[in-house]
Amino acid sequence: MQRQRSLLLLIVVLVFSAITVLFRFPLPLGLDLRGGAQLTIQVQPSEEVRKITPEVMEATESVIRNRVNGLGVSEPLIQRIENQQQIVVQLPGVSDPAQAERVLGGTAQLDFRKQKPGTSQQLQQLLAQRQQLRQQLDALRSQLQGQSTFEQADEQLQQALAETQQQLQNVQEQFPQLFERTGLTGKYLEDAFANPPRQGGSWSVNLRFDSEGGDRFAELSKDIAGTGRTIGIFLDNRLLSAPVVRAEFAETGITGGGAEITGNFDAQEANNLAIQLKGGALPVPVEIVENRTVGATLGRDSVRRSIYAACGGLVLVLVFMVFYYRLAGALADVALVIYAILTLASYAFVGVTITLPGIAGFILSIGMAVDANVLIFERTREEMRAGKSLYRSVESGFYRAFTSILDSNVTTLIACGALFWFGTGFVKGFALTLGIGVLISMFTALTCSRTLLFFTISFPQFRRRELFDPNAPKMAKAPRMVDRAGEKS
Secondary structure, eight states, X not given: OHHHHHHHHHHHHHHHHHHHHHHHSOOOBOHHHHOEEEEEEEEOOOSSOOSOOHHXXXXXXXXXXXXXXXXXXXXXXXXXXXXXXXXXXXXXXXXXXXXXXXXXXXXXXXXXXXXXXXXXXXXXXXXXXXXXXXXXXXXHHHHHHHTOSSSXXXXXXXXXXXXXXXXXXXXXXXXXXXXXXXXXXXXXXXXEEEEOOOTTOOEEEEEEXXXXXXXXXHHHHHHHTTSSOBEEEEETTEXXXXXXXXXXXXXXXXXXXXXXXXXXXXXXXXXXXXXXXXXXXXXXXXXXXXXXXXXXXXXXXXXXXXXXXXXXXXXXXXXXXXXXXXXHHHHHHHHHHHHHHHHHHHHHHHTOOBOHHHHHHHHHHHHHHHHHHHHHHHHHHHHHHTTOOHHHHHHHHHHHHHHHHHHHHHHHHHHHHHHHHHOOTHHHHHXXXXXXXXXXXXXXXXXXXXXXXXXXXXXXXXXXXXXXXXXXXXXXXXXXXXXXXXXXO
């Protein structure tokens, strides 16, 4: 009994925690529910890059991600399809897909520029403004993500986000005015990679040019060494980095075709910069092979229909369980509600974006949760009809049903794993929501239902066999024995 009470307390704590998570991290909606644009970008080989490798795909994705950030779209989804050499970009809320196509469809342009004399103070001010605006933008996006529920997000927050994005864009557009082109472009850059810290320092980024690029870089670094001016590294006319060249290179410049950018980089920042540099160094053409627009009206209509279908199906299942399995069915309904709360909280905690296939996966997992309870209750009834006591029947019911539940759920999880591994886009969403639902259904069926049942039958008024199976034979009364002293025992 003490064990049942401890488990019951654990379940109550989990439910309250799940409700808190749902209030704190509301479920974000996908493109099909919010409306927007989806572009499929085909990465193509070129004379310089004859084979599209995973590294090329990663670098190209970095370029695409930067361009998407420039569009100012909140919660974009960018996915690589390695075997098809494609990148799928979902832009929720974008009403002009033609503009997005123009921005995303060009080849990356990386170049190294020389800072103009007398612009140091202006550059420092712009860098400080950019840093401040980026922090404000991150904070606003976090707040907006917290409000991306089925209800419309706060309009004031959206307006503040748009204004901050515009201010950041204005600052970004001022950087190119402070630099002049040198002819050193991404085609001369052979490689860029992050370098781990040495002797307690911080991460750095190493560059390696080809022979002609090395000569151009030596000349560029010689011109600005010791002047306090910087080398502006631009990708798609957007300033990535502005390193200073030390005065010791004033006579010869940085020779050898290599250079190291140091600063207060952590591992993530250094890797991001290296990937961006490699993305700009790859003259890989891209082509928009699909530009699909999804209307928000379709999303709202689909959500409404899905909610109606889910509520209707759930009510019918709850009624059936109570009608057919009596008290056990009512307890299974309670476990089912707990299952729904825990599953939705898990989606929010993991960061699952809700789409129509995702809703389908959730509804299907509800069926799996009910199926587990049906197996348990049928086994319990078999034990009761075999003449066992109620307690032993419930215990045997769970024990005998466990293997069937485990086999069923494991095979479903294998299918979910295959869909998630080989699938793309909405298929992955379906597999993820179904897989999480199946895992939690096992927990609720074997823990919540079991605890509620054993806790309930601990009360004498709920131990009547007809409350679990109207057709179960009544237990024969045990024969009374009389001891030698003539007292009943």
